[in-house]
Amino acid sequence: MGVTGSKAEHRISKILDAALEVFSHKGYRDSAVDDIATTSQTSKGGVYFHFPSKQAIFLALLDRMADLLLSRASKSMAAEPDWPKKGDAALATMLHTFADHRNLTRLFLVEALGAGREFNQKILEMHITFTALIKDYLDTGVVDGYIAPLETRIASIAWFGAVNEVVTRWVLDEEPGNLEDAYNPLRELLRRGIGL
Amino acid sequence: MGVTGSKAEHRISKILDAALEVFSHKGYRDSAVDDIATTSQTSKGGVYFHFPSKQAIFLALLDRMADLLLSRASKSMAAEPDWPKKGDAALATMLHTFADHRNLTRLFLVEALGAGREFNQKILEMHITFTALIKDYLDTGVVDGYIAPLETRIASIAWFGAVNEVVTRWVLDEEPGNLEDAYNPLRELLRRGIGL
Amino acid sequence: MGVTGSKAEHRISKILDAALEVFSHKGYRDSAVDDIATTSQTSKGGVYFHFPSKQAIFLALLDRMADLLLSRASKSMAAEPDWPKKGDAALATMLHTFADHRNLTRLFLVEALGAGREFNQKILEMHITFTALIKDYLDTGVVDGYIAPLETRIASIAWFGAVNEVVTRWVLDEEPGNLEDAYNPLRELLRRGIGL
Amino acid sequence: MGVTGSKAEHRISKILDAALEVFSHKGYRDSAVDDIATTSQTSKGGVYFHFPSKQAIFLALLDRMADLLLSRASKSMAAEPDWPKKGDAALATMLHTFADHRNLTRLFLVEALGAGREFNQKILEMHITFTALIKDYLDTGVVDGYIAPLETRIASIAWFGAVNEVVTRWVLDEEPGNLEDAYNPLRELLRRGIGL
DNA sequence: AATGAATGAGAGTTCATTCAT
DNA sequence: CATGAATGAACTCTCATTCAT
Numbered sequence: 032m033g034v035t036g037s038k039a040e041h042r043i044s045k046i047l048d049a050a051l052e053v054f055s056h057k058g059y060r061d062s063a064v065d066d067i068a069t070t071s072q073t074s075k076g077g078v079y080f081h082f083p084s085k086q087a088i089f090l091a092l093l094d095r096m097a098d099l100l101l102s103r104a105s106k107s108m109a110a111e112p113d114w115p116k117k118g119d120a121a122l123a124t125m126l127h128t129f130a131d132h133r134n135l136t137r138l139f140l141v142e143a144l145g146a147g148r149e150f151n152q153k154i155l156e157m158h159i160t161f162t163a164l165i166k167d168y169l170d171t172g173v174v175d176g177y178i179a180p181l182e183t184r185i186a187s188i189a190w191f192g193a194v195n196e197v198v199t200r201w202v203l204d205e206e207p208g209n210l211e212d213a214y215n216p217l218r219e220l221l222r223r224g225i226g227l
Numbered sequence: 228m229g230v231t232g233s234k235a236e237h238r239i240s241k242i243l244d245a246a247l248e249v250f251s252h253k254g255y256r257d258s259a260v261d262d263i264a265t266t267s268q269t270s271k272g273g274v275y276f277h278f279p280s281k282q283a284i285f286l287a288l289l290d291r292m293a294d295l296l297l298s299r300a301s302k303s304m305a306a307e308p309d310w311p312k313k314g315d316a317a318l319a320t321m322l323h324t325f326a327d328h329r330n331l332t333r334l335f336l337v338e339a340l341g342a343g344r345e346f347n348q349k350i351l352e353m354h355i356t357f358t359a360l361i362k363d364y365l366d367t368g369v370v371d372g373y374i375a376p377l378e379t380r381i382a383s384i385a386w387f388g389a390v391n392e393v394v395t396r397w398v399l400d401e402e403p404g405n406l407e408d409a410y411n412p413l414r415e416l417l418r419r420g421i422g423l
Numbered sequence: 424m425g426v427t428g429s430k431a432e433h434r435i436s437k438i439l440d441a442a443l444e445v446f447s448h449k450g451y452r453d454s455a456v457d458d459i460a461t462t463s464q465t466s467k468g469g470v471y472f473h474f475p476s477k478q479a480i481f482l483a484l485l486d487r488m489a490d491l492l493l494s495r496a497s498k499s500m501a502a503e504p505d506w507p508k509k510g511d512a513a514l515a516t517m518l519h520t521f522a523d524h525r526n527l528t529r530l531f532l533v534e535a536l537g538a539g540r541e542f543n544q545k546i547l548e549m550h551i552t553f554t555a556l557i558k559d560y561l562d563t564g565v566v567d568g569y570i571a572p573l574e575t576r577i578a579s580i581a582w583f584g585a586v587n588e589v590v591t592r593w594v595l596d597e598e599p600g601n602l603e604d605a606y607n608p609l610r611e612l613l614r615r616g617i618g619l
Numbered sequence: 620m621g622v623t624g625s626k627a628e629h630r631i632s633k634i635l636d637a638a639l640e641v642f643s644h645k646g647y648r649d650s651a652v653d654d655i656a657t658t659s660q661t662s663k664g665g666v667y668f669h670f671p672s673k674q675a676i677f678l679a680l681l682d683r684m685a686d687l688l689l690s691r692a693s694k695s696m697a698a699e700p701d702w703p704k705k706g707d708a709a710l711a712t713m714l715h716t717f718a719d720h721r722n723l724t725r726l727f728l729v730e731a732l733g734a735g736r737e738f739n740q741k742i743l744e745m746h747i748t749f750t751a752l753i754k755d756y757l758d759t760g761v762v763d764g765y766i767a768p769l770e771t772r773i774a775s776i777a778w779f780g781a782v783n784e785v786v787t788r789w790v791l792d793e794e795p796g797n798l799e800d801a802y803n804p805l806r807e808l809l810r811r812g813i814g815l
Numbered sequence: 816a817a818t819g820a821a822t823g824a825g826a827g828t829t830c831a832t833t834c835a836t
Numbered sequence: 837c838a839t840g841a842a843t844g845a846a847c848t849c850t851c852a853t854t855c856a857t
Contacts, residue, residue, distance in 0.1 A: 039820080058344050060256045063847065074822045079849065081820090145341015148254050155399045158392075182412035185393065189416050192392020193385035196354075200384055203351045216378035220385050224420035235837090259830060270839045272834085277837095281831065431841080450736050452648045456827065466843045468830080473841090477827070537733015540646050547791045550784075574804035577785065581808050584784020585777035588746075592776055595743045608770035612777050616812035630816090651851060662818045664855085669816095673852065 043081050046071045047095065050088045055134035059089055059146040086149060093143060093150075096135045097157050103128050104164065114177050115227060118168060122194070122218055123211075129198050130210040137202050140195060162187045169225065178225050190221055239277050242267045243291065246284045251330035255285055255342040282345060289339060289346075292331045293353050299324050300360065310373050311423060314364060318390070318414055319407075325394050326406040333398045336391060358383045365421065374421050386417055435473050438463045439487065442480045447526035451481055451538040478541060485535060485542075488527045489549050495520050496556065506569050507619060510560055514586070514610055515603075521590050522602040529594045532587060554579045561617065570617050582613055631669050634659045635683065638676045643722035647677055647734040674737060681731060681738075684723045685745050691716050692752065702765050703815060706756060710782070710806055711799075717786050718798040725790045728783060750775045757813065766813050778809055 049071030053062045064085050068075045082088045107124040108117040129136045143154050165187035172178045197217060201210045245267030249258045260281050264271045278284045303320040304313040325332045339350050361383035368374045393413060397406045441463030445454045456477050460467045474480045499516040500509040521528045535546050557579035564570045589609060593602045637659030641650045652673050656663045670676045695712040696705040717724045731742050753775035760766045785805060789798045 042820085059341065061343060064849080065847085075849085076823065076851080077821050080822095085848070141340050141347075143341065144336075145255065145338050145343075147257060147341075151337075151399055155396070158396065158399075181415070185409055185412040186416055188392050188396055189389035189413060192388040192390070192395075194388070195392055196388020197381065197384050199388075200351070200354060203347055203354075213381055216381035217385060219377070220382055220420045223422060224416045226419060238837090260832085261830080271832085272840070273838050275832070434841085451733065453735060455825080467828085468844065469842050471828070472843095533732050533739075535733065536729050537647065537731065537735075539649060539733075543729075543791055547788070550788060550791075573807070577801055577804040578808055580785050580788055581781035581805060584780040584782070584787075586780070588780020588783055589773065589776050591780075592743070592746060595739055595746075605773055608773035609777060611769070612774055612812045615814055616808045618811055627816090652853085653851080663853085664819070665817050667853070 039081070042071075042073070042077070046073065046078055046081060046088065047092055051092055051134055051138065054089065054092065054142060055137045059142045089138075089143075089146060089150070090153060092135075092138060093153060093157065096132070096139045097160065099132070099135070100125065100128055100139075101160065101164070108168070114172055114175060115222075118222075119218055121164075121168070122221070123214055125194060126198070126211050126214055126217075129201075133202065133207075136198060140199050141202060158191065162191050165190050172225070178227055181225060186225060189224070193217065193221065235277070238269070238273075242269065242274055242277060242284065243288055247288055247330055247334065250285065250288070250338060251333045255338045285334075285339075285342060285346070286349060288331075288334060289349060289353065292328070292335045293356065295328075295331075296321065296324055297356065297360070304364070310368055310371060311418075314418075315414055317360075317364070318417070319410060321390060322394070322407050322410055322413075325397075329398065329403075332394060336395050337398060354387065358387050361386050368421070374423055377421060382421060385420070389413065389417065431473070434463075434465070434469070438465065438470055438473060438480065439484055443484055443526055443530065446481065446484065446534060447529045451534045481530075481535075481538060481542070482545060484527070484530060485545060485549065488524070488531045489552065491524075491527075492517065492520055492531075493552065493556070500560070506564055506567060507614070510614070511610055513556075513560070514613070515606055517586060518590070518603050518606055518609075521593075525594065525599075528590060532591050533594060550583065554583050557582050564617070570619055573617060578617060581616070585609065585613065627669070630661070630665075634661065634666055634669060634676070635680055639680055639722055639726065642677065642680065642730060643725045647730045677726075677731075677734065677738070678741060680723075680726060681741060681745065684720070684727045685748065687720075687723075688713065688716055689748065689752070696756070702760055702763060703810075706810070707806055709752075709756070710809070711802055713782060714786070714799050714802055714805075717789075721790065721795075724786060728787050729790060746779065750779050753778050760813070760815075766815055769813060774813060777812070781805065781809065 046067065050062075050067045053066045053070055056062075057066070062085075064078055065075055067088065068078045071078070078088075082091070103124050104121045107120040111117045111120045139157075143150055166183050169178070169181075169183040169186055173180050173183065194217065197213050198210065201207045201213075242263065246258075246263045249262045249266055252258075253262070260274055261271055263284065264274045267274070274284075278287070299320050300317045303316040307313045307316045335353075339346055362379050365374070365377075365379040365382055369376050369379065390413065393409050394406065397403045397409075438459065442454075442459045445458045445462055448454075449458070454477075456470055457467055459480065460470045463470070470480075474483070495516050496513045499512040503509045503512045531549075535542055558575050561570070561573075561575040561578055565572050565575065586609065589605050590602065593599045593605075634655065638650075638655045641654045641658055644650075645654070652666055653663055655676065656666045659666070666676075670679070691712050692709045695708040699705045699708045727745075731738055754771050757766070757769075757771040757774055761768050761771065782805065785801050786798065789795045789801075
């Protein structure tokens with residue numbers, strides 16, 4: 032009482048953890064709210080007391096991942112004074128974060144897409160948010176004279192897609208290697224692509 | 228009985244067309260076999276006579292798209308004698324094909340991912356097939372001395388991802404622009420990425 | 424095949440019979456579609472193949488009763504050449520029909536009212552239909568000089584209500600007497616009320 | 620603590636008011652205890668502190684209405700020394716009371732019937748109570764020689780039904796007219812029906 | 816007295832799949 | 837080959853009721 036982390040918040044957190052567990056094991060559509068309830072040691076009604084729908088749980092989870100990724104990336108970029116190194120840091124952080132949260136990543140990159148038409152808007156928003164971050168970075172590079180002018184809109188999308196695919200492959204692979212091994216070649220490729 | 232199975236093939240084709248229509252409008256999970264039956268002017272039993280399950284229909288559709296894409300890309304590459312131009316041609320063909328088949332594309336890049344754990348293997352295969360095509364191309368470029376040696380495995384994945392993301396964005400956008408406008412900047416970026 | 428009374432119609436009829444049974448025993452809201460399915464020796468899906476919703480089943484049942492009542496009453500009135508005897512005949516027929524179908528009557532007069540706001544319109548319509556029949560009869564009596572002019576709108580409603588309540592009491596009573604015993608006193612009362 | 624229970628009574632009253640509001644808007648079955656709690660600015664637990672069940676709330680409401688109606692009718696009859704005028708006064712009072720409390724009336728005449736088998740007994744009791752009042756009145760009329768002997772049991776039920784139906788129609792009508800306009804024709808009809 | 820969180824038994828509805836005709 | 841009827845498991849969501857605080 033009084034302190035953040037009330038019982039309700041704790042429950043919500045437990046439910047989200049359980050949902051992540053369940054969704055990433057069975058997929059969004061094949062997961063029953065009952066599964067989430069059981070896994071979070073609550074009852075179905077308990078889940079519905081805290082979330083209005085199954086969809087809302089998924090959305091909350093997506094937000095959680097986006098926040099995590101975004102804040103980490105921003106932080107690591109801010110920590111680097113050098114423009115080119117900012118990009119390297121962001122890439123490293125992203126790969127590291129993904130590698131650390133394979134389940135959330137699966138949710139984010141795989142389940143979310145096909146979960147249903149209802150989520151498309153949300154996913155698009157998330158892609159746009161990330162791409163915008165990259166575009167900002169590239170635009171700064173152009174303005175500050177680090178790189179020659181280029182179509183940063185497409186470039187940022189392509190960068191995002193490149194990382195995305197590398198990670199998706201790792202997520203889909205049943206016997207995945209070490210995701211962070213991709214860092215060096217990927218960095219090289221991306222840098223060169225913009226003429227660095 | 229004329230050509231064997233010609234009538235059956237026609238039916239199958241009609242069903243697949245209907246399935247594409249339905250799946251890309253409502254998503255895999257939200258589409259009922261009844262919808263497909265109605266759209267293809269058959270009955271549910273009729274559909275099940277030609278396909279063992281809903282899943283099989285989706286898989287067939289995925290194959291259809293992969294074949295289409297692959298054969299077109301191969302053909303356009305074969306038509307170019309010049310190594311660097313082969314890549315340009317393939318990219319142009321891909322974008323063109325996607326642009327021409329927005330529904331199939333949605334199925335291929337969006338629905339398929341979240342359709343369920345059952346499809347992950349298939350999707351992975353398809354990604355691998357495409358990436359392999361790209362990798363072959365890049366390897367040839369290295370061997371033939373067009374480009375300097377590089378991690379072609381990661382590079383091909385990144386290329387695929389870059390294109391993928393550009394197309395996905397276009398598919399998710401409710402008021403999409405012209406996909407083929409992305410050709411020039413994307414080409415530039417990809418070429419530079421490998422040092423061309 | 425070919426003859427009316429196809430298998431589908433038979434099934435529908437069986438389902439309606441079962442629904443009547445179930446609804447009049449447990450009430451509309453306390454009846455589960457599963458109960459109806461079991462009672463009609465079908466499955467839930469079977470019921471839903473023939474009816475789009477539980478509500479629709481109830482509505483069909485209501486229509487069935489209204490048709491039955493209306494056609495019988497009309498027929499018995501038509502069979503009497505004498506104006507005053509037409510009314511007697513209709514009243515007798517109504518009481519007889521209600522007495523013969525206690526379950527349907529319960530549905531019609533008791534369950535329907537509280538089944539939910541969705542049914543209010545329907546019930547109102549049915550009340551109006553019956554009242555209109557009575558009003559026609561009374562108006563004819565006035566025109567033909569059998570009775571002095573009177574507010575036939577209210578009178579017909581009152582007549583309907585009077586019969587309604589007598590029947591409702593009989594339906595609600597757990598040890599009901601003979602409904603048709605009410606015929607004579609009721610007839611006397613109604614006739615006098617309009618000055619016959 | 621002033622008058623014993625005054626606070627509790629106040630709460631109970633607020634809950635009943637809220638329940639009336641909610642029940643008459645959404646019907647008994649479609650109303651959630653939560654709705655009542657919210658409307659009465661309490662919590663679900665609060666409601667359950669004062670009432671053992673949802674059913675009990677409804678029953679209390681029904682009693683409230685019956686008491687209101689009965690006491691008003693009795694009072695207005697007592698105020699008239701003349702036997703025939705007693706009946707007129709009661710009818711006028713009833714219509715007036717119903718007209719003033721459309722929500723309670725809906726509850727009383729519409730919702731109650733179909734609320735569930737559990738309430739049938741109660742409703743029957745209420746109908747009997749009212750009919751008994753009317754029967755008393757009619758019997759007195761017979762004994763005192765105002766009217767000729769008649770089957771007062773059926774007559775009282777018919778009277779009740781006639782009024783009931785007029786009011787029910789008014790309640791079900793979405794654009795109801797003025798209920799009290801029915802007073803004169805109804806009075807005429809009822810009086811004549813018993814030979815007055 | 817009151818609150819909000821939790822429970823858990825259902826309810827209606829959907830749908831992939833099967834199969835007699 | 838095709839049809840439409842039937843099956844039944846599963847799913848999301850609701851809600852009266854309880855109870856620790």
